[in-house]
Amino acid sequence: MGEPGGLSGARVLVAPDLAGAAELAAQEVVARGQAAAALRGRFALALAGGHTPRALHALLADPAQPFRARIPWARTEIFFGDERCVPPDHPDSNYRAAREALLARVPVPERQVHRLRGEDPDPAAAARAYEAELRAALGSEEGDGVPRLDLVLLGLGPDGHTASLFPGTAALEASDRLVAANHVPRLGAWRLTFTLPLLDAARAVIFLVAGAEKAPAVAAVLEGGADLPAARVRPERGELLWALDAAAASGLRR
Numbered sequence: 001m002g003e004p005g006g007l008s009g010a011r012v013l014v015a016p017d018l019a020g021a022a023e024l025a026a027q028e029v030v031a032r033g034q035a036a037a038a039l040r041g042r043f044a045l046a047l048a049g050g051h052t053p054r055a056l057h058a059l060l061a062d063p064a065q066p067f068r069a070r071i072p073w074a075r076t077e078i079f080f081g082d083e084r085c086v087p088p089d090h091p092d093s094n095y096r097a098a099r100e101a102l103l104a105r106v107p108v109p110e111r112q113v114h115r116l117r118g119e120d121p122d123p124a125a126a127a128r129a130y131e132a133e134l135r136a137a138l139g140s141e142e143g144d145g146v147p148r149l150d151l152v153l154l155g156l157g158p159d160g161h162t163a164s165l166f167p168g169t170a171a172l173e174a175s176d177r178l179v180a181a182n183h184v185p186r187l188g189a190w191r192l193t194f195t196l197p198l199l200d201a202a203r204a205v206i207f208l209v210a211g212a213e214k215a216p217a218v219a220a221v222l223e224g225g226a227d228l229p230a231a232r233v234r235p236e237r238g239e240l241l242w243a244l245d246a247a248a249a250s251g252l253r254r
């Protein structure tokens, strides 16, 4: 596994394949979980949606791997960075995917799993309710009133979207909300998503990205100076890490 260096202020780690990149991310989850629990008595972790995190979820849940036993599950609060507007048992539900691969397999108390209500017929109301739930669970330790998640896991779409912040959509510009309902014309659908102020307040953000189809977006975000949604995630008081497989990193100059 190599480390091309800090591009765009980010630390970039490259593994040969998705399994290796997921392992890098799993090591970070353990280290940041242990540090957060020791320092603040709680580990606030936001999970990514989509397909890529499945490898990470499987690793974290596997009793034969070194991660599961080292994560302070009893003191972990689980959030979701985005959700599709579907019921929690729907095949497209990010919550369902995370529950099946991870949450049902680890000793995290049910009351500490905070899911976005994708089934709510009023997505704006679901977003407001989730922001209230997040604030109630985490409070805000600092003067700006924005809760700080200890670790936010994110993915990347080939169009440069992250969470459900798609190019050209309204939620990208939201500065007065931490969670938004976002209409995505390309999908003809609503999504629920964290906004940039909440992402940028995180103590750490890790993008886990794999596959050659993501390589142009990875290069554009990390080297191209592009104004893509993922390039706008800048945790100024936190750390930014990209865990890539070789295919996703193949468009990087170094």
Ligand SMILES: O=C1O[C@H](COP(=O)(O)O)[C@@H](O)[C@H](O)[C@H]1O
Residues within 6 Å of the ligand: 048, 049, 050, 051, 052, 053, 082, 083, 094, 154, 155, 156, 157, 161, 162, 163, 164
């Ligand atoms: O729509 C989404 O896409 C991105 C990337 O998903 P992937 O399946 O290509 O890994 C994901 O990060 C986001 O959470 C998800 O809802």
